[in-house]
Amino acid sequence: MATPPSPKQQAMLFRFQMASTALVQATPQQVWGVFRDAASWPGWSRVCTQVWGLSPDLWADGSRLSFRLRMGMARVPFSVQVTVSDPPHRVAWASTKFTITAVRTFTFEEEDGETLVTDGKAFSSTLLPIGIFYPRWLIRNMTEAWLRDLKAETERRVAHS
Numbered sequence: 001m002a003t004p005p006s007p008k009q010q011a012m013l014f015r016f017q018m019a020s021t022a023l024v025q026a027t028p029q030q031v032w033g034v035f036r037d038a039a040s041w042p043g044w045s046r047v048c049t050q051v052w053g054l055s056p057d058l059w060a061d062g063s064r065l066s067f068r069l070r071m072g073m074a075r076v077p078f079s080v081q082v083t084v085s086d087p088p089h090r091v092a093w094a095s096t097k098f099t100i101t102a103v104r105t106f107t108f109e110e111e112d113g114e115t116l117v118t119d120g121k122a123f124s125s126t127l128l129p130i131g132i133f134y135p136r137w138l139i140r141n142m143t144e145a146w147l148r149d150l151k152a153e154t155e156r157r158v159a160h161s
Contacts, residue, residue, distance in 0.1 A: 019120035022147035028108040032088030044153040
């Protein structure tokens with residue numbers, strides 16, 4: 001007879017958090033300058049393929065944007081609402097898809113003349129095991145690709161300014 005999962009094991013099925021970082025040779029203002037231009041994301045990001053539905057006052061608390069992300073072989077649409085806005089230091093948004101709520105938080109911290117960018121994610125669901133819809137390895141790969149692309153684009157723009 002199989003042993004039922006412990007409360008801790010069960011909780012892990014329905015929630016998880018992760019964060020990845022990149023050190024960018026630019027100021028937080030310069031990194032924010034690239035990041036805040038959401039309409040340009042598909043031009044430099046391998047993960048984001050389309051952006052639409054941008055609120056007029058994008059990055060204000062409560063503003064909205066939609067984008068399509070490359071998740072493996074699929075291109076999955078997301079519509080998010082900004083929940084924290086403190087440019088050029090921090091921005092967060094939240095969305096719910098398939099009963100899974102995701103909160104994504106970006107921080108831009110100056111560190112010895114460079115900027116440490118952290119892309120943090122927290123997923124939770126009361127109904128679905130998250131790993132089925134959002135495998136951790138896939139989310140980690142997407143996050144790290146996004147950060148590499150943001151770093152490369154920021155450093156490219158800084159070098160040409």
